[in-house]
Amino acid sequence: MEKYHSFSIDHHHVVIPQVQEVESIITTNDNNMLLLSPSTTTTSSSSSSTSNTSPATTLSRYENQKRRDWNTFGQYLRNHRPPLTLSRCSGAHVLEFLRYLDQFGKTKVHTQLCPFYGHPNPPAPCPCPLRQAWGSLDALIGRLRAAFEENGGKPETNPFGARAVRLYLREVRDSQAKARGISYEKKKRKRPPQLPPPPPPPPSSQLPPHHLS
Numbered sequence: 001m002e003k004y005h006s007f008s009i010d011h012h013h014v015v016i017p018q019v020q021e022v023e024s025i026i027t028t029n030d031n032n033m034l035l036l037s038p039s040t041t042t043t044s045s046s047s048s049s050t051s052n053t054s055p056a057t058t059l060s061r062y063e064n065q066k067r068r069d070w071n072t073f074g075q076y077l078r079n080h081r082p083p084l085t086l087s088r089c090s091g092a093h094v095l096e097f098l099r100y101l102d103q104f105g106k107t108k109v110h111t112q113l114c115p116f117y118g119h120p121n122p123p124a125p126c127p128c129p130l131r132q133a134w135g136s137l138d139a140l141i142g143r144l145r146a147a148f149e150e151n152g153g154k155p156e157t158n159p160f161g162a163r164a165v166r167l168y169l170r171e172v173r174d175s176q177a178k179a180r181g182i183s184y185e186k187k188k189r190k191r192p193p194q195l196p197p198p199p200p201p202p203p204s205s206q207l208p209p210h211h212l213s
Contacts, residue, residue: 062143069140070147073097086153091162094144098137098168105132110179120181134173134184141165 059067076097077084084093108122109131116122145160155161173184 066143066147069143070151073144076100086148089159091159091164094141094159094162094165095168098132098141098165101137101140102129102131105130107131107133107176108180109176112179117179118181131176134169134176137172138169141169 074086077086077089077093080093107130108126108128110117110119110122110126110128114126114128116124116126116128141160145158148158148160149155159165176182177184
């Protein structure tokens with residue numbers, strides 16, 4: 001989760017909301033420029049018109065973010081040189097998109113020459129580059145993969161599920177874990193101890209004979 005300021009243009013002045021902890025993602029503004037945008041909707045004067053929306057018709061946070069991500073990727077394809085259509089998009093183009101997003105990253109990733117390489121809490125600043133965090137990229141690909149199929153794409157031709165994309169995300173995860181001195185491994189849940197099964201009942205032939213009273 002990254003901290004940053006998001007900016008919105010309101011005619012002649014700039015509204016600067018409070019700092020939020022959000023996942024880094026890229027969106028577009030009215031001038032078709034790719035900008036850093038939070039995954040949560042920022043409260044501002046421009047959103048007052050939607051405050052009266054019925055809860056039944058309000059999309060979830062995930063669905064809203066997925067729609068913004070999908071529109072953003074479509075804008076990226078249109079701005080590509082030469083322009084690309086979705087039908088011709090491959091896993092290689094998805095990798096180009098992910099590498100492009102790194103310039104908007106807010107996560108410090110230390111190089112091997114940095115004295116803070118592998119240090120989870122560096123005591124001083126360093127000139128190492130900022131990158132998109134692995135968690136943000138992984139979540140982004142998950143949303144785009146779902147949006148592709150929801151918009152008529154076939155699972156077998158989904159570029160966001162390509163093997164090259166999976167390998168790239170794994171490489172980013174491992175390299176950032178080493179550089180930042182953290183672990184992305186999920187904690188395994190401890191299973192409750194299993195009790196041994198009860199012993200089987202003795203055979204009927206070994207039961208003592210019944211005595212008549």
